[in-house]
Amino acid sequence: MTVGLRQTVLLDDGAVTLSDVRCHAASRRVTGVEATRDLELVLPRAGSFARHTRSADILADPTRVLIFRPGERYRISHPVERSDRSVVIGLGPELAAELGADRAAGDLPSSTRLDLTARRVVDGLARGTLDPLELGGDVLALAAIILAPARADAATRPVAVRPGHRRLALRARIVLLERLGERLTLPELARAVGTSPFHLARVFRSITGESIHEHRVGLRVRAALERIAAGEDDLTRLALDLGFGDHAHLTNTIRRELGRPPSALRVAPTLLEIRSLRTILQA
Template sequence: MRCAVELAARPEFAVHTVSCRDDHRGWSAPEVRTRHGLVLVRRGRFRRRAAGVSTDVDPTVGYVSLPGDEEHFAHPAGGDVCTSISLSPQLWQSLTHDRPPPNLYVDARLDLAHRRFLAASASGDVDYALAEQLLALVATALRRPETAGPGTDEARATTGLSRPGTASPGTDQALAATALSLPATASPGTDRALAVPALSSPETGSPGTYRALVSAAPSPETAGPGTDQALPSTALSRPATRGPRTDSVLVAQARAAIQADHPASSGLFPLAELLAVSPYRLSRAFSRELGISLTRYRNRVRVSRALDRLEDGEPDLAGLAADLGFADQAHLTRTVRTHCGHTPAALRRLLTGAP
């Protein structure tokens, strides 16, 4: 079930909070976009297919929709909550002159812009406070790589997530099989066991919850040659290694493990062991697929958790550093400032409005 709550609407834009409580692995009926749009995930994850390409969407990967795009969705991990922004053609044209990539890496600066935008939406000042934060958010999301800051990994990540014409053969089926499934190139009927540390649902989950995503055999109505579907899985076993995995599938598995705070995500070597690949392959795949290093991605997820706590007014920065696995408060401060451009104390003031 999907529920959309309007946060603000003007002729130039509309903003909705979209909550989904679906729990199905099959693709939805096609939905055709009528306006330019940007979708950012607050909680949960789901899959989107457009132009024959499937993408795992979560708080670190959002997407852009254009008029005429035919979209399909699947929700193998339960519920999710997103911010959906629709823009008029005139506003869109004024903000970007190029056709942007369909998927975008949500770095910590974009995460912060999203949070400040949501705070402005609660202010009641739609025409100034919200409008200014909207422009800042969209400009940050649609920035061209050459305009990003020097030395920023995210400048290269607009992203390499399976764009049409660049995805390797079988990528669509492999991703649709699910974020943590095995490649669609395995032989028919193969039983495949895999690790599924899925993100928790808004209703019942909590950070670090691991759930097995189990799919029944396809029905006669949905099965067929090339049908995207997940085969049965079992919880928390290592992925089977029959057949090569594409970078897209491997990176999706790593992303899910890191976001679910799986114990093996504490380091490159245990994570590679969990995913049954060499550390070198995992590290290289991440850089090729997302345009950033695995280290930076893991820190980006930890910074997001720090922002959650700071948004709630967390007073104990030393305790926050320890909870998130940083060496000390100074390590937390350096990492947060590198990703967001502000110290944790400054971010707490920005996000809470405290003096």
């Protein structure tokens, strides 16, 4: 299968790298075997893809951070859309070990504010309003924030997860991506994945750590961020496309999730903004 991959390296200070990666696949089928050289933290910002390894199949969407380990062999497929865009943070072996990346699972949760911070760093570097020489420490701090749950989990006993539960949550996440703009009810979603509403709601939270509603709101907010960054200025149309009730519903949701209105996201990122976002994440 032909895959078009465009990687723009925006920061490389010898310790950490930051790249904007865009991928377009000719079909949704699984690719050939690939492997990475360094440890990479992949934060999808648009679209989605699935990573297949011997141990697990993981769906990458903007609510998760994927961890690609050096030398780990994997395949990629696109079960929903054939294109995706991600922020990729690369870490050398010593730094990865220091941050506890070796103890992390294959994917970790990404909050809307973490997602916003990564987006604003990339957009600021791409637009030239941020200086790469000043941002190495901030990107490193962002990596530490991403991996914090892994360091916390290392001190607790792992909880066994049923493979069937993981597959059910995966199917539900795919349906939510496919039908993001629809006002899908819990019974409708449960029917789509072949289970009861109660069982789906319970399993989904146990696997993802959030409710189905919270997950869908997170997807919709991130989709809105991507379109606003691309120049979308008709917020009423944007709201209706993504399943919000109206312009006010979209604006209020973004303000609640991110602490700022959509209009603030059109302003060029500054170092002061990045440091402020980092402080909030570290609190």
